Amino acid sequence: MIRLPDLLAGSLIAAGPGYMPERASSVAEGVDQVFALLFWMSAFFLVVIIGLTVLFVIRYRARASRPGPEASPDHSTKLEIFWTAIPLLLVFVIFAASTKVYLAMTELEPGANPQRVQVTARKWSWWFDHAGGKGSKELHVLVGRPVELVLASTDVVHSLYVPQFRLKQDAVPGRFTRMVFTPTVPGTYPILCTEYCGTNHSTMSAVAVVHPDQASFDAWAAEGKGGEESLLQVGVRVFEEKGCSACHSVDGSPGVGPSIKGIWGKDEKLTDGKIAKVDENYIRESIVTPGAKIVAGFDDMMPPVPLDDREIQGIVAYIQSLKEGP
Amino acid sequence: MTTAPAAAAEHAAGDSYLTHGKGIASWLFSLDHKRIGIMYLALIVFSLFLGGVFAMVVRFHLWDPSGGLVSNDAYNKMFTLHGAVMIFLFVIPGIPSALGNFVVPLMVGAKDVAFPRVNLLSFWLFVAGAVLFIATLVVGGLDTGWTLYPPYSLESSRGLGILLALTGVFLAGFSSILTGVNFIATIHKMRAPGQGWFDLPLFLWALYATGIIQIFATPVLGITVALGFLERVFHLGIFMPEYGGDPVLFQHFFWFYSHPAVYIMILPAMGIVSEVVAVFSRKPIFGYKFIAMSSIAIALIGFFVWGHHMFVSGQSKWANIIFSFLTLLVAIPSAIKTFNWLATLYKGHIILKTPMLFVLSFFAIFGVGGLTGLFLGTLATDIPLHDTYFVVAHFHFVMVGAVMIAFLAGLFYWWPKMTGRMYDERLGTASAILIFLGFNVTFIPQFLAGTMGMPRRYATYAEQFVGLNRVSTVGAVLLAAGLGVALWAFVASLRHGARAPANPWGAATLEWATSSPPPHDNFAVAPRGVPPYDYTGLTHASDEAGWIPVRPEGAR
Amino acid sequence: MSHLAQTGTAGAPEDRFLAHHFPDMTAQSQTSKLGIWLFLGSEVLFFSGLFVAYGVYRANHYALFHYAHHFLDWRMGALNTVVLVGSSLSAAWSVRCAQLGDRRGLRITLLLTLLLAGMFLVVKYFEYSHKLHNGIAWGAACHPSEEILSTLPASVRALPVPKDLGTFFSIYYLMTGLHGIHVLVGMGLYVWLIRRATRGDFGPGYFVPVDSVALYWHLVDMIWIFLFPLLYLI
Structure with a gap:
């Protein structure tokens, strides 16, 4: 069913900024509609500004037949209110349209079961650890399946940008950032770095491959698998090697420290009464500065464990894998 | 032809600020705001030239998608120095320090700024800052981008360049604070008798608003670069994650200054536009109070919008939404100003001299610059456009298109007052047209490239953008040629220009009530405040004598 | 010099300090006052x-x-x-002395302010050197000695030393250091004032410099009033 507003918006985009890149994500259309709104609004005001300037210059230019300025008021409160109110109104229109689209850009549909990909940015390449355990220099996703990218950087600030998805997110060292979307069109799209990062900033690129069906995605996931240690394997290994298992159980039974089973995504109650959601940044903090947030019922006694980014990502993957259970 | 002005020159030479005190020291250590203004002007024009050379290297490098001219590293240094020199040494100080210093005391009928010694100190701090920037260049340049984001900018492998640049920014910032203090104190306390707040020329309202930002935002930049310096030397763990710091905190600090800094740049430009559009329309500025108050509104709102530079930095989405809304609000005072300027043209008597030509092109260019700002303040569209050439084009429309063009409008407008010489109107007109064309040819293609997904600060780029980049490079050559013609006009005027009368344009503000160039003490007789945009009391005597007051029989 | 001070009271002695671009002393004083307030506003934003x-x-x-604030000795801070606070009082008193024309009182209060400022820095010097001696530096260089750890309260001593202890002390040295630089600048200004006094x-006709420096000094004092509890007490 075609709705009239969609039709209208579609034709406006085509008539105006039709040079924009192809739309290949669930949010691209909304973004382009806001762009078109701004484009036509701006075009209107620009025509008014330039038109009036040219008109007035031609009409009121100093010349022999016009000895001086004509009488006209030097202020008009009515006019001022008029051209204060109109932009104010438009600001609200733009803000409303933009915020609606923006919220859709930051949140998946409730209940969505996204494919999670850990993204690592470094000078000057990208690395993608996919949910199935496969690491790759390319991002592989499935058409129609929501995706959640969790970005980390090992050195400086980078930014992941896919023009066709209309999305961009910085990768900041020392913390995790996230980006969500649903690819809508199968194909291969460029991934670019948009935060200046040094010598080869302009060639720090990768591709996002959107598979047309599950079979194609599975075929890719199966090929050459097992060559490299997956993030989950890293996590399991580190958990044993660093002695985490001495205090943290993986079966839900409480030890010296809280068990890591089934905590992913939960709200933990802390000793100071606050609530903390278990996500990537919480886990990172609990490893690097364990004293910062203490779960209620436990003591502050864990020493900081200096892990590198990939090891932290591994622990995150391990904890995620212990999410489901009886 | 030449003898009459020469004779007049000899007579006038006795009491102009240019001849009051001889020798280089009488300039370098002068407390006279006019001489300090001229010294600033010389330095700022030099900075524009230097930044322009860097810009041309950047543009020629981008002629070829694989980067035709220099290595990636050299390119990165070029765009960094282009940005840093242009912003810290040309666009920020350009109008306030050079033109403002010259005309602020004249506009309030005072003999000098409130604190002449502080003014001189401010100038020398600026010189020291500029010297450190040049030193940065000598020790191997800087490739961090002018935004100096850590961790990249403070990596331990980095040498002396970053430390020199941070110190340079600190000193230039200090200079800017002192200029702001001086202007606000001057405008508050040194107005001519009878000159109320609403008899101030709008340029002063604009500089007053600018001063607020200079005083209250610049110190935050100061502490930020100081922290960056100490972080680099002592590894304090403030901004660098490897020592436990937070790089995003730097971004907050940096933009808390650097977004208001955009208004340090544009507000004085708007002030010049307000002056010139009224004078060359021969009628009072329309909606004086709204233009004045919108300057203050822009300055105040400007303090609360910095987060829009960080929409994709990972800050919380609610912070993003609030910053987006506040940013959009800036559109309102900007729109108010624009419509009031247009209304000033209505039924006027428009005289198309060079300053007015620049101002008319300002309307179109600021229109584009301001409206494209909406795309970047709006969250949904900023996410894809952020850090692409769309942003580059947008801020060049505001900083170069609007600010530099207004700077040139102001320079042509006050040139006769500063030097006592008229410039050649044909050269002025030619430069205005060339600059307008060159500017648009340079930067309009960049909007397209950005929308199509070309990221900024790329030494090499995808094949699909080659056409747009080449058009842009051709435009840059035109723009440079236009600036060359403007320089020619000024130099030629010093050599061959006709003597300027006290009031060549028929303006009513007080700086035109004294001779051109003004005497050391500015006014032979201390003036009283007058309505700044009332032209009914002036009549055009001749080109040589300029505009003179009408004194009907029996008038007071 | 002293007899000059006596003859100076006749006529309008302050006029020799009137700058050429002001109509009278009142205008000059008011302008200077506004200038110093604006500068102090800038200082507040700097801090x-x-x-x-x-x-x-x-x-x-x-x-x-x-954890880290236990390393700071609140008695020194207090x-x-x-x-x-005492120096601020004497700074305020010096303005009053200048207004009343009490030259002797002015010299005494200015000197007292200078001495108290010096004393502040001496105490600060002992604090700094004690900490640095015991390995309490900034950033990653912070490795507290056993000696200083043994002075902590028992409940605190039981805790492991945090890896990032230096982060707190980076902030501590930055804030107190920048404040200390301001105290030094203030001392320079008071030396200048004492010479002129x-x-x-x-x-009574000319005391703008005394007034302005006192305002600056009050700000320096105020900043410390915030630093003390934030760093030492909580």
């Missing part, structure tokens, strides 16, 4: 960057900040607070 950094790091490392420059 505010550090206070924000303090707030952000405190929020991010709450336990660390709570002593310095008293010293600075001895020369007999100030009186």
Whole structure:
């Protein structure tokens, strides 16, 4: 069913900024509609500004037949209110349209079961650890399946940008950032770095491959698998090697420290009464500065464990894998 | 032809600020705001030239998608120095320090700024800052981008360049604070008798608003670069994650200054536009109070919008939404100003001299610059456009298109007052047209490239953008040629220009009530405040004598 | 010099300090006053960057900040607070002396302010050297000695030393260091004022420099009033 507003918006985009890149994500259309709104609004005001300037210059230019300025008021409160109110109104229109689209850009549909990909940015390449355990220099996703990218950087600030998805997110060292979307069109799209990062900033690129069906995605996931240690394997290994298992159980039974089973995504109650959601940044903090947030019922006694980014990502993957259970 | 002005020159030479005190020291250590203004002007024009050379290297490098001219590293240094020199040494100080210093005391009928010694100190701090920037260049340049984001900018492998640049920014910032203090104190306390707040020329309202930002935002930049310096030397763990710091905190600090800094740049430009559009329309500025108050509104709102530079930095989405809304609000005072300027043209008597030509092109260019700002303040569209050439084009429309063009409008407008010489109107007109064309040819293609997904600060780029980049490079050559013609006009005027009368344009503000160039003490007789945009009391005597007051029989 | 001060009272002695671009002394004083207030506003924003950094790091490392403040001796901080409040009092008194034309009182109060400022820095010097001697430096260089750890309260001593202890002390050295630089600048200004006061420059008709420096000094004092509890007590 075609709705009239969609039709209208579609034709406006085509008539105006039709040079924009192809739309290949669930949010691209909304973004382009806001762009078109701004484009036509701006075009209107620009025509008014330039038109009036040219008109007035031609009409009121100093010349022999016009000895001086004509009488006209030097202020008009009515006019001022008029051209204060109109932009104010438009600001609200733009803000409303933009915020609606923006919220859709930051949140998946409730209940969505996204494919999670850990993204690592470094000078000057990208690395993608996919949910199935496969690491790759390319991002592989499935058409129609929501995706959640969790970005980390090992050195400086980078930014992941896919023009066709209309999305961009910085990768900041020392913390995790996230980006969500649903690819809508199968194909291969460029991934670019948009935060200046040094010598080869302009060639720090990768591709996002959107598979047309599950079979194609599975075929890719199966090929050459097992060559490299997956993030989950890293996590399991580190958990044993660093002695985490001495205090943290993986079966839900409480030890010296809280068990890591089934905590992913939960709200933990802390000793100071606050609530903390278990996500990537919480886990990172609990490893690097364990004293910062203490779960209620436990003591502050864990020493900081200096892990590198990939090891932290591994622990995150391990904890995620212990999410489901009886 | 030449003898009459020469004779007049000899007579006038006795009491102009240019001849009051001889020798280089009488300039370098002068407390006279006019001489300090001229010294600033010389330095700022030099900075524009230097930044322009860097810009041309950047543009020629981008002629070829694989980067035709220099290595990636050299390119990165070029765009960094282009940005840093242009912003810290040309666009920020350009109008306030050079033109403002010259005309602020004249506009309030005072003999000098409130604190002449502080003014001189401010100038020398600026010189020291500029010297450190040049030193940065000598020790191997800087490739961090002018935004100096850590961790990249403070990596331990980095040498002396970053430390020199941070110190340079600190000193230039200090200079800017002192200029702001001086202007606000001057405008508050040194107005001519009878000159109320609403008899101030709008340029002063604009500089007053600018001063607020200079005083209250610049110190935050100061502490930020100081922290960056100490972080680099002592590894304090403030901004660098490897020592436990937070790089995003730097971004907050940096933009808390650097977004208001955009208004340090544009507000004085708007002030010049307000002056010139009224004078060359021969009628009072329309909606004086709204233009004045919108300057203050822009300055105040400007303090609360910095987060829009960080929409994709990972800050919380609610912070993003609030910053987006506040940013959009800036559109309102900007729109108010624009419509009031247009209304000033209505039924006027428009005289198309060079300053007015620049101002008319300002309307179109600021229109584009301001409206494209909406795309970047709006969250949904900023996410894809952020850090692409769309942003580059947008801020060049505001900083170069609007600010530099207004700077040139102001320079042509006050040139006769500063030097006592008229410039050649044909050269002025030619430069205005060339600059307008060159500017648009340079930067309009960049909007397209950005929308199509070309990221900024790329030494090499995808094949699909080659056409747009080449058009842009051709435009840059035109723009440079236009600036060359403007320089020619000024130099030629010093050599061959006709003597300027006290009031060549028929303006009513007080700086035109004294001779051109003004005497050391500015006014032979201390003036009283007058309505700044009332032209009914002036009549055009001749080109040589300029505009003179009408004194009907029996008038007071 | 001293007889000049006596003859100076006749006529309008302050006029020799009137700059050429002001119509009269009142205009000049008012302008200077506004100027110094604007500058102080700028100073507040300068320090505010550090206070924000303090707030952000405190929020991010709450336990660390709570732990680390035990290394600071609140008695030293309190002593310095008293010293600075005293100096502010004498600075205010010096303005009053200048307004009343009490030259002797002016010299005494200016000198007293200078001495108290010096005393503040002496105390600060002992604090700094004690810490640095015991390995309490900034950033990654912070490795507290056993000796200083043994002085901590027993409940605190039981806790492991946080890896990022230096982050707190980076903030500590930054804030107190920048404040210390301001105290030094203030001392320089008071030396200058004492010289001029001895020369007999100030009186009821001309005391702007005394007034302006006192305003600056009050700000320096105020900043310490915030630093003391934030760093030493909580």
